[in-house]
Amino acid sequence: MELITKAPKGTVDIVPGKSEKWQVVEDVFRSEAELNGFGEVRTPVFEHTELFQRGVGDTTDVVEKQMYTFEDKGGRSITLRPEGTAGAVRAMLENGLYNAGYPVKLYYLTSCYRYEKPQAGRLRELHQFGVEMFGAAEPVADAQIIAMALSAFKRLGLEDVGLQLNSIGCPECRKEYHKALKEYFTARKEQLCDTCLSRLERNPMRILDCKSPECQEVCKGAPKITDYLCEDCKAHFAKVQEFLTALGIEFEIDPGLVRGLDYYTRTVFEFPSKSLGFALGGGGRYDGLVEEMGGTLFTVAKDVKLQVEFNPGRVKGYRLIGYENRLMAAEDFADDARDGGEIGAGHDSAVLVDAMMRNVYGSRSTAEAFLPLLRRGMKRIAAITEIESSNSWSTGKTDLAYHASLAGLNMMGKILFNHLRPEGFTFRWYCDDGAPGGMCAADYITSGLCYDEKEPYIHSDENRLVLRDAWLREISW
Numbered sequence: 001m002e003l004i005t006k007a008p009k010g011t012v013d014i015v016p017g018k019s020e021k022w023q024v025v026e027d028v029f030r031s032e033a034e035l036n037g038f039g040e041v042r043t044p045v046f047e048h049t050e051l052f053q054r055g056v057g058d059t060t061d062v063v064e065k066q067m068y069t070f071e072d073k074g075g076r077s078i079t080l081r082p083e084g085t086a087g088a089v090r091a092m093l094e095n096g097l098y099n100a101g102y103p104v105k106l107y108y109l110t111s112c113y114r115y116e117k118p119q120a121g122r123l124r125e126l127h128q129f130g131v132e133m134f135g136a137a138e139p140v141a142d143a144q145i146i147a148m149a150l151s152a153f154k155r156l157g158l159e160d161v162g163l164q165l166n167s168i169g170c171p172e173c174r175k176e177y178h179k180a181l182k183e184y185f186t187a188r189k190e191q192l193c194d195t196c197l198s199r200l201e202r203n204p205m206r207i208l209d210c211k212s213p214e215c216q217e218v219c220k221g222a223p224k225i226t227d228y229l230c231e232d233c234k235a236h237f238a239k240v241q242e243f244l245t246a247l248g249i250e251f252e253i254d255p256g257l258v259r260g261l262d263y264y265t266r267t268v269f270e271f272p273s274k275s276l277g278f279a280l281g282g283g284g285r286y287d288g289l290v291e292e293m294g295g296t297l298f299t300v301a302k303d304v305k306l307q308v309e310f311n312p313g314r315v316k317g318y319r320l321i322g323y324e325n326r327l328m329a330a331e332d333f334a335d336d337a338r339d340g341g342e343i344g345a346g347h348d349s350a351v352l353v354d355a356m357m358r359n360v361y362g363s364r365s366t367a368e369a370f371l372p373l374l375r376r377g378m379k380r381i382a383a384i385t386e387i388e389s390s391n392s393w394s395t396g397k398t399d400l401a402y403h404a405s406l407a408g409l410n411m412m413g414k415i416l417f418n419h420l421r422p423e424g425f426t427f428r429w430y431c432d433d434g435a436p437g438g439m440c441a442a443d444y445i446t447s448g449l450c451y452d453e454k455e456p457y458i459h460s461d462e463n464r465l466v467l468r469d470a471w472l473r474e475i476s477w
């Protein structure tokens with residue numbers, strides 16, 4: 001009877017009185033992710049075991065010791081997810097999320113399962129918040145992820161969270177490092193645990209992550225990966241540090257930090273808490289994981305034509321759909337050597353894409369990039385649009401793509417306002433229509449209306465987002 005009236009070892013119930021606090025924490029993480037342009041993904045609680053063997057790494061503690069693995073009734077090897085990244089990568093590839101363009105930005109709040117010794121801050125059922133960014137090779141992406149995590153911790157009132165940083169290089173520069181590690185640990189293999197002895201030949205880097213006190217002592221004198229980085233990895237790591245410094249984020253370089261999962265490349269990091277005595281989170285870059293799982297982040301096809309065989313007794317003819325300004329003769333369409341053309345300059349669809357990228361996506365990306373700095377300084381966002389962006393003024397306009405993009409800019413402003421206003425952000429949205437006697441973009445800037453801390457009378461209401469014309473009159477959205 002005791003077994004069915006007590007939660008399994010390493011698990012806890014979240015009951016009323018505690019669940020409300022969990023909701024607050026979850027809301028902060030969700031808000032932070034969505035403000036930075038991440039969308040939620042929910043993956044199954046179990047996956048095919050091979051996903052974690054290939055993705056996480058078969059020499060890691062997670063795969064070797066901690067996974068809950070079983071055979072289902074169909075004889076398939078199934079594993080409860082031990083971490084969130086591998087499943088997110090699989091979901092991204094399976095659902096073709098990359099087709100919407102890069103970077104693909106996902107977040108999740110999920111439970112994970114690892115059979116390990118329960119301890120402070122670590123249970124067998126753990127709850128993980130994670131963000132994944134695919135298709136962003138630039139070092140600024142590393143800094144953005146780190147800044148976002150620290151911003152969430154700060155919003156939760158956690159003031160003693162630090163940042164430990166390292167680069168573990170790429171597969172090329174790790175080759176020489178592995179040789180140096182193997183030589184070092186071979187000379188001291190009598191001091192290694194049995195698990196690390198098995199790792200010596202397969203992946204000596206995993207020894208650095210061993211929790212055995214004896215192995216940890218041996219690792220203190222091991223070669224440092226930072227001495228073996230190639231020029232590209234050195235430059236990447238230097239840029240990450242440069243961006244973090246520009247954001248006012250303090251960090252400590254820890255050459256021994258490698259993280260416990262094999263998919264990491266280059267930047268790795270952890271967030272230690274002095275008061276709690278353990279890391280609240282961590283992560284890193286994984287440039288080769290998508291490829292390891294059989295996917296690619298490269299565009300496979302830029303243009304496609306579809307051929308379908310019909311019953312000629314029932315179908316009189318067929319034509320190319322979607323290229324009405326480049327119609328093809330039936331005989332040409334059936335010829336694979338003939339190109340159906342592609343969307344280019346002058347096409348309505350290309351104009352729409354261009355306008356949206358500049359006015360909506362470009363503005364959002366700018367706000368997103370500067371958000372960490374804005375949170376530390378003046379919380380003010382201003383945008384200069386045009387009067388035609390208002391629904392009430394766009395009637396009868398022929399430039400559909402342009403006006404649709406401006407309407408998108410306005411909607412983005414409303415979304416940002418709803419998310420950021422509770423944090424004390426203020427917003428100014430102005431229309432620049434070039435009307436005689438009105439204000440142009442330069443007038444708005446030089447007048448100080450976009451940033452005047454004294455709050456001119458037209459800005460007295462901070463509880464709503466107002467759109468004003470060239471004469472500073474409020475106009476309908």
